Structure formats: C-alpha cells, structure tokens
Ligand code: G
Ligand code: G
Ligand code: MN
C-alpha cells in the first residue's frame with residue numbers, strides 16, 4: 001500500500017526514467033529499433049524497483065494511465081530530440097498494457113502526442129500482448145486499425161504464451177511478432193522450443209509480418225535464429241536496456 005503512495009508521487013518527484021533496448025537486424029547486426037522500458041528508482045533508494053512488480057501494481061490501482069501517459073510523452077519528446085539531432089535511427093516502441101488499452105482514449109492520446117512533437121507514425125511503434133488485443137473493445141480496435149493504416153508498427157509481445165487461437169492473427173491489425181523469450185531460452189537444448197520458434201517465424205513471414213526474437217543471450221542462440229531467418233534480435237547478447245545518453249553514444253552522437 002505504501003508502494004502505491006510512493007508510486008503516485010514518482011512522477012512529480014522525477015523518479016521515473018526510461019531505458020531503451022536496441023533490436024538489431026539478424027543479418028547485418030545493425031540497430032533497427034529501440035524498445036522503451038520504464039524504470040522506477042525511488043528517491044530514498046539506491047536501486048530500481050523491478051518493473052514486473054510496480055507495473056502490475058500500477059495496473060491494479062489504475063495508476064498505469066498516468067504512468068503510461070508519462071511514458072508516451074517522454075518517448076515522443078526523446079525521439080523528437082533524437083530526430084532533431086540527426087540520428088537516423090530507429091523507431092522507438094512503447095509497451096501498452098491491458099488496462100491502458102481498455103481506456104477508450106489511449107490511442108487518440110498517442111496520436112495527439114505524435115503530432116504535438118512533429119513525429120511521423122513511423123517514429124513510434126507499440127507493443128501489445130495477444131490477450132490485450134483479444135480483450136480490446138471494438139472502438140479501440142477501430143483506433144488501432146487507423147494507426148495501422150497510417151503506418152504505425154504494431155507488434156504482438158510475448159508471442160506464443162497467450163491463451164488465444166492463432167486465428168486472431170488474421171483479424172487484428174499487426175505488423176510484427178515478438179516471439180516470447182521462454183522459447184529462446186531453451187531453444188539450444190530443447191528441440192520442441194526450436195520447433196516452436198521456427199514455426200512462429202514461418203507463420204509470421206507467411207502473414208507478411210516482421211519477426212523479432214527476444215532474450216537472445218548467446219552466440220549459439222543467434223546462429224539458431226539466423227538459420228531460421230528471423231528478422232530482428234533483442235537481448236543481452238547484443239545490448240541491455242540503457243539510459244538515453246548511452247544510446248546516443250552507441251549511435252555515435254553527442255546530442
Ligand atoms: O525491462 P523489463 O523488466 O523492463 O520489463 C518488465 C515488464 O514490464 C515487461 O513485460 C514490459 O513489457 C513491461 N513494461 C516495461 N515498460 C513498460 C511501460 O512503459 N508500460 C507498460 N505498460 N509496460 C511496461
Ligand atoms: O515483456 P517485454 O518483452 O516487454 O519485456 C522485456 C523485458 O525483457 C525487459 O524486462 C527486459 O529487461 C528483458 N530482457 C531483455 N533482453 C533480455 C535477455 O536477453 N534476457 C532476459 N532474461 N531478459 C531480457
Ligand atoms: Mn515488450
């Protein structure tokens with residue numbers, strides 16, 4: 001309970017920040033994309049509260065709307081600054097959780113935010129889990145379709161771990177699959193996990209989707225997904241999530 005109160009004050013106390021984790025092309029190793037990941041370091045603490053903990057707390061308490069609005073605003077601000085500074089890179093993707101997508105105006109706010117910062121629909125993408133898509137209201141899906149047609153990248157996060165049938169893939173506007181890192185973790189040792197990864201990549205490609213492997217931690221995993229012709233890779237083998245200044249160093253600028 002005390003944590004909810006602390007979290008309520010986190011925005012005005014400037015305790016929130018974003019880390020960005022690069023996704024690289026499996027073929028060229030080039031950074032193509034960044035995923036924005038929320039971090040919370042309370043003032044009186046020397047460490048970060050694990051996101052899994054405070055994000056689910058924020059979901060339950062409804063604070064996720066304020067946190068989510070802050071994330072949108074901060075990502076747009078940062079991306080606009082990077083664009084002005086001439087970084088050619090990379091779209092930045094944000095995570096949208098269940099409760100955020102149940103609020104009818106979340107996606108309209110997203111569009112308004114893009115406009116306010118002079119960004120194009122290609123500059124910021126969104127990640128949703130399949131469960132979130134399936135529970136989305138018809139009006140929210142309409143907004144999502146509009147974003148899709150405007151060119152916003154929409155990725156299914158944690159692909160392969162939801163409770164849905166595959167048929168949702170043909171009904172929902174999506175552009176990419178992120179294969180859950182549980183499959184990647186065991187792929188080198190478990191033929192079943194390799195088979196599932198391979199099938200996910202195949203189905204993604206047949207549907208014209210980009211496929212991202214999450215949780216790539218070793219050269220062995222990379223060579224597996226290379227053989228499978230996965231498009232993008234994200235994981236500690238390449239880069240950990242890092243604060244914006246480190247991203248700028250990585251991209252070779254000083255802005
Ligand atoms: O880095 P990692 O531990 O950051 O993230 C843990 C979980 O928190 C992931 O499932 C991720 O999708 C989620 N998450 C991270 N940042 C955000 C955010 O800005 N908004 C939402 N809704 N979820 C986030
Ligand atoms: O659920 P989502 O995919 O949004 O969460 C991303 C989470 O995965 C973040 O918590 C991020 O820190 C974590 N992550 C990123 N790369 C790796 C990795 O290579 N290994 C593990 N174990 N976690 C990772
Ligand atoms: Mn994600």
Ligand code: NA
Pocket residue numbers: 157158159178180181214
């Ligand atoms: Na994920």
